[in-house]
Amino acid sequence: MSSDTTTAGFDVGGAFDVNAPQAVVAVVAALGLLTLPFWASESFTNVMVYAGFWAVFAAGWDVISGHTGYISFGHSLLSGSAAYATALLVVKVDPHLSLFVTIPVSIGAAVAMGMVFGLPSLRLRGPYFSLVTFTSVLIALKLIDVFSGVTNGHLGMSGIDVFTYDTTTFYYYTLGLAACVGAVLVVVSRSNVGRVLLAINAREQTVEEAGIDTTKFKLWAFLISAITMGFGGVFLAHYYGNVSPANSMSVADSILIIAMAAVGGTGSIVGPMAGAYLLLFLRDVLFQNWLGIGSNVRLVLLWAIVVVLLVAAPEGVFVRLWRWLGDPRGGGSRG
Amino acid sequence: MAESGGLLAVDGLTKRFGGLVAVDDLSFTVERGEILGVIGPNGAGKSTVFNCVVGQYDVTDGRVTFADDDVTDWDTHDIVNAGLARVSQHSRPFDAMTVRENIHLFTVPNSVLAFRGGASDEAVGDIAALVGIDDALDERPPDLTHEYTRRLEIARALATDPELLLLDEPFAGFTQEEVRDLRASIETINDDGTALVVVDHNMRGLMALVDRVVVVHDGALLTSGTPEEIADDDTVADVYLGETGDAS
Amino acid sequence: MGEVLSILLTGAMISSVYALMALGFTLVMGLRGVLNLSHGALIMVGAYAFFVANQFLPGVGALVVAVVVGAVASYLVYVGLVRYTEEDLIITFMVTIVVALALQSAATYFFSSEARSLVPLVAGGVHVVGTTVRLDEVLAFCVSWAAIGLLYYFVTETRTGQAILASSMSRRGALLNGVDLGRVNAVTWLVAGALAGLSGVFLGALQSTSPTMWADPLALSFIIVVIGGVGSIKGSLVGAYVIGFLQTITSTVGSSQYRGLFALVLLVAIILLKPEGLFGREFVE
Numbered sequence: 001m002s003s004d005t006t007t008a009g010f011d012v013g014g015a016f017d018v019n020a021p022q023a024v025v026a027v028v029a030a031l032g033l034l035t036l037p038f039w040a041s042e043s044f045t046n047v048m049v050y051a052g053f054w055a056v057f058a059a060g061w062d063v064i065s066g067h068t069g070y071i072s073f074g075h076s077l078l079s080g081s082a083a084y085a086t087a088l089l090v091v092k093v094d095p096h097l098s099l100f101v102t103i104p105v106s107i108g109a110a111v112a113m114g115m116v117f118g119l120p121s122l123r124l125r126g127p128y129f130s131l132v133t134f135t136s137v138l139i140a141l142k143l144i145d146v147f148s149g150v151t152n153g154h155l156g157m158s159g160i161d162v163f164t165y166d167t168t169t170f171y172y173y174t175l176g177l178a179a180c181v182g183a184v185l186v187v188v189s190r191s192n193v194g195r196v197l198l199a200i201n202a203r204e205q206t207v208e209e210a211g212i213d214t215t216k217f218k219l220w221a222f223l224i225s226a227i228t229m230g231f232g233g234v235f236l237a238h239y240y241g242n243v244s245p246a247n248s249m250s251v252a253d254s255i256l257i258i259a260m261a262a263v264g265g266t267g268s269i270v271g272p273m274a275g276a277y278l279l280l281f282l283r284d285v286l287f288q289n290w291l292g293i294g295s296n297v298r299l300v301l302l303w304a305i306v307v308v309l310l311v312a313a314p315e316g317v318f319v320r321l322w323r324w325l326g327d328p329r330g331g332g333s334r335g
Numbered sequence: 336m337a338e339s340g341g342l343l344a345v346d347g348l349t350k351r352f353g354g355l356v357a358v359d360d361l362s363f364t365v366e367r368g369e370i371l372g373v374i375g376p377n378g379a380g381k382s383t384v385f386n387c388v389v390g391q392y393d394v395t396d397g398r399v400t401f402a403d404d405d406v407t408d409w410d411t412h413d414i415v416n417a418g419l420a421r422v423s424q425h426s427r428p429f430d431a432m433t434v435r436e437n438i439h440l441f442t443v444p445n446s447v448l449a450f451r452g453g454a455s456d457e458a459v460g461d462i463a464a465l466v467g468i469d470d471a472l473d474e475r476p477p478d479l480t481h482e483y484t485r486r487l488e489i490a491r492a493l494a495t496d497p498e499l500l501l502l503d504e505p506f507a508g509f510t511q512e513e514v515r516d517l518r519a520s521i522e523t524i525n526d527d528g529t530a531l532v533v534v535d536h537n538m539r540g541l542m543a544l545v546d547r548v549v550v551v552h553d554g555a556l557l558t559s560g561t562p563e564e565i566a567d568d569d570t571v572a573d574v575y576l577g578e579t580g581d582a583s
Numbered sequence: 584m585g586e587v588l589s590i591l592l593t594g595a596m597i598s599s600v601y602a603l604m605a606l607g608f609t610l611v612m613g614l615r616g617v618l619n620l621s622h623g624a625l626i627m628v629g630a631y632a633f634f635v636a637n638q639f640l641p642g643v644g645a646l647v648v649a650v651v652v653g654a655v656a657s658y659l660v661y662v663g664l665v666r667y668t669e670e671d672l673i674i675t676f677m678v679t680i681v682v683a684l685a686l687q688s689a690a691t692y693f694f695s696s697e698a699r700s701l702v703p704l705v706a707g708g709v710h711v712v713g714t715t716v717r718l719d720e721v722l723a724f725c726v727s728w729a730a731i732g733l734l735y736y737f738v739t740e741t742r743t744g745q746a747i748l749a750s751s752m753s754r755r756g757a758l759l760n761g762v763d764l765g766r767v768n769a770v771t772w773l774v775a776g777a778l779a780g781l782s783g784v785f786l787g788a789l790q791s792t793s794p795t796m797w798a799d800p801l802a803l804s805f806i807i808v809v810i811g812g813v814g815s816i817k818g819s820l821v822g823a824y825v826i827g828f829l830q831t832i833t834s835t836v837g838s839s840q841y842r843g844l845f846a847l848v849l850l851v852a853i854i855l856l857k858p859e860g861l862f863g864r865e866f867v868e
Contacts, residue, residue: 071672071673071676073618073676117854120854120855120856120858121854121858123858124858124859128813128858128859128863130618130672131612131618131805131808131809131813132809132854132858134618134805135805135806135809135850135854136854138802138805138806138847139847139850139851142843142844142847143847145843146841146844255676255680258673258676258677259677262673262674262677266673296688296691297688299684299688300681300684300685300688303677303680303681303684304681304685306677306681307674307677307678307681310671310673310674310677311667311668311674314671314674
């Protein structure tokens with residue numbers, strides 16, 4: 001089965017090399033998302049609003065960890081840094097600062113934090129990197145506590161301008177953000193850069209022997225990831241209107257991002273985004289709203305399902321689905 | 336035995352793993368455009384030498400000079416970009432990519448802005464043709480024969496446009512006919528100006544191919560000379576006692 | 584003088600318990616790079632096992648029960664779950680999270696979410712040079728070091744123990760030497776669980792016991808292992824003592840707000856200067 005993608009250069013053709021069943025499913029899903037506020041309840045829509053943020057976070061995680069295999073367990077550090085930067089600017093400097101100032105500065109904060117921990121740790125392999133990223137969140141949480149005179153500790157800071165209180169409007173904001181982020185990251189992923197990152201996951205030494213500086217590429221991916229997380233973090237701050245360790249710099253959140261990406265299908269950008277929508281639907285719509293399961297059990301149940309899904313489809317539920325649609329008779333599709 | 340000049344100069348190379356000395360004060364050179372054979376029994380340390388040369392391992396002592404640069408402490412990618420490529424004895428193709436994509440990756444420039452770039456389809460096809468695998472460009476490595484997999488490894492290394500190509504046990508697992516074909520390919524590569532080092536654990540494949548031979552035993556240099564001299568050398572034959580096959 | 588002595592004694596004691604905690608964690612991680620998030624929960628299991636057993640048995644007996652329960656629980660996690668998912672780091676990580684959350688839920692269900700203090704093994708104290716030393720702290724110190732000594736003997740003198748050390752350095756090397764990796768894994772988890780259970784008893788008594796108590800020890804274990812180096816017993820010991828003393832000094836001398844700060848500053852320094860830890864190796868496949 002010859003592919004009509006050119007290997008030399010830009011591979012967008014490959015990304016959209018879809019067959020009829022895949023196209024149908026994609027269009028239906030897109031339409032469903034676009035019209036969601038019109039057919040879903042208010043609470044359902046509300047969940048899908050912040051699912052959009054999580055889709056951004058999952059995609060941001062995927063571009064570094066899903067592609068290179070360097071599993072970051074502390075990605076909420078990046079989004080949280082941006083959120084806290086916004087809060088600090090608004091609360092401590094000037095409540096009327098323009099978004100054109102706060103957004104770049106906040107994203108800069110995310111990038112700076114990312115580099116502080118990313119630069120030294122990306123030259124480590126495997127679990128060392130993961131361990132370091134995990135502790136980076138702990139460090140940030142401690143700093144927030146130590147400097148609680150400024151950060152107000154676990155109570156957090158409020159007074160951030162909420163973009164809108166209308167659920168439907170915000171839904172389209174986050175959907176739009178997710179779509180833009182997704183588009184950019186898909187382009188990166190399907191380019192040479194993405195190929196290099198995936199190859200690093202397969203065998204880093206071989207990529208070095210291709211004359212490619214793997215550390216440089218890992219840092220680049222981390223940078224792209226930090227910027228993505230920064231965008232998400234800033235918008236999240238403007239969604240909640242306040243910023244606290246619980247909603248912005250949480251260890252549990254870092255781990256949930258990994259689950260979303262893994263369930264969706266690491267390395268595909270779109271898979272993790274779909275995974276975000278799926279898991280939040282399960283946790284907050286199905287389990288909470290529709291089935292009324294208590295919060296303690298809900299959490300265990302969600303994680304149990306995550307494990308089952310991962311064992312059943314290690315490549316990711318949505319990647320498996322996409323490949324199956326591409327070649328229902330089996331033999332493996334080139335998703 | 337340090338000599339100046341030559342394309343690659345290994346000078347007093349020593350590699351220790353904890354208490355084990357894998358390479359022991361080894362020195363040799365490779366001249367521009369020549370084909371050098373490196374032989375030695377299994378476990379002699381031949382692969383370790385080249386892991387050090389190519390920057391995969393840090394050397395314990397000694398120096399590696401390539402094209403007048405001291406590359407001893409260089410990162411692998413810098414060494415490759417300077418013109419020294421290596422084909423390991425273990426094939427490690429990227430199974431999720433096609434042959435075409437595997438080769439193409441080795442032409443991608445070392446730049447994070449290289450979203451496009453790397454060799455054109457045609458150029459990739461030419462490289463594949465050089466080692467005779469251009470009829471498998473859209474296959475994936477798990478579906479390739481052993482011979483094609485090994486040739487893919489060579490194609491990838493060639494794609495980096497090397498001045499010197501290290502081949503570690505290229506004939507392993509080949510039939511007589513496949514050995515002949517690969518020898519011819521190697522000679523063509525050499526005719527284009529690329530110097531080669533071919534590692535093997537006996538002389539049979541190398542006799543007609545190489546210009547000079549270096550013999551390694553227990554991590555150290557045993558002797559060196561022309562293929563004929565080595566074939567007649569008794570100390571070399573002794574070292575191979577217990578190995579199957581003649582030293583000639 | 585009394586205060587300095589008090590710091591030295593308390594610091595030494597808490598550090599030895601931290602060492603127990605970190606050793607279990609680093610052993611498992613050194614083997615296959617498995618980040619065992621249920622480690623903290625196993626500590627909690629040890630604490631609650633002691634609590635329950637202490638209703639029927641004297642302190643020593645309850646201690647033994649706690650160690651055994653910790654070891655068995657850990658072994659079951661490996662044999663029942665992790666063994667099948669080890670190859671994939673992410674799935675294994677998720678599995679251990681599920682275990683931790685499930686254990687927390689179970690603990691909340693059976694014991695309610697209130698914090699309790701375990702009955703100290705040995706009551707009373709002793710006056711030494713102007714300061715009072717609690718006997719149960721002394722006991723914790725002695726027992727911990729006895730356990731560490733046993734562990735050291737185990738990994739240096741017994742075949743299985745040596746196999747564990749070897750496997751953590753190089754899996755392939757160990758395989759080539761005929762090491763039964765499945766057995767090595769199982770034994771490692773058993774030992775790690777025993778250490779967790781034991782440390783749970785002391786942490787539960789010296790600090791407090793509750794269904795959410797597993798998070799802080801887990802975080803501390805991480806920090807200690809990052810500082811000391813993964814898979815290194817010496818590193819875990821040194822790291823534990825550094826962290827233990829830093830904590831004791833800052834909470835005695837400074838305000839509680841700064842309690843974790845110096846540990847974190849040290850952590851940042853290590854991450855920036857020597858990310859593989861003081862005694863760590865680069866992770867070799």
